[in-house]
Amino acid sequence: MQNFFIFVSCERGQTYKVGRRIVKEVPGVLEVSSISGKWDLLVRLAIEERKDVGELVNDSLAAIDGIRKTKTLVAYHVYNPDDVYF
Template sequence: MQTFFISVSCERGQTYTVGREILKAVPGVREVSAISGKWDLLVKLVIEEGFDVGQLVNEKLAAVPGIRRTKTQVAYFVYNPDDVFF
């Protein structure tokens, strides 16, 4: 599995509507969080290795009304607190 975090900027007043629509329309979305700052939403996307994330973002996510722009980041490793020993 490959994890991506996608920052989403929404049209004014559309953040909650866009967040709910992303959950319905985009396969692999695990979480959508409203956040503060430059971006409005943070989307956690988990897909199979080798699946084209660009196609998913451009065909499914970009089709959600109310999205102004996105920024996709790859998560290479997940740190688990149970794996840390001091």
Template sequence: MRSFYIFIKCELGRTYKVASAIVDTVSETRQVHSVSGEFDLLAQFAVDDDADIGRFVNKSVQTIDGVKDTQTLICFNAFTPDRGQGLD
């Protein structure tokens, strides 16, 4: 599985509706957080290794009513307490 995050800017007054729509309709969603700053939401997704992330963002996230803009961050490695030591 490939993990990635998407910062999402919403139309004014639509943040909670967008968050609900993502959680309710996008099965690849892991978490959605409301955040401060330039963007309104930070959502984590996981897709199959061979999935086209750009196409996923375009079809599954950017088409949600109330989404104004996105910025995608693709993850390389996950460092966790059970996997974080001895990797250098």
């Protein structure tokens, strides 16, 4: 699985509605967090490596009313506290 983090900026007053729709409608979403600052939501997503995240973002996220813009980051490795030994 390939992991991604997607920052989402929402139209004014639409953050909660957009967050709920992302959880229900976008495949591979692990969690959606409301955040402060320039962006309104942070989406954690995991998809099969051979699938195209750009297509997923453009087809699924773009279809949700209330989203102004997104920024996608790829995550290459997960550091799990249970897996780290000193």
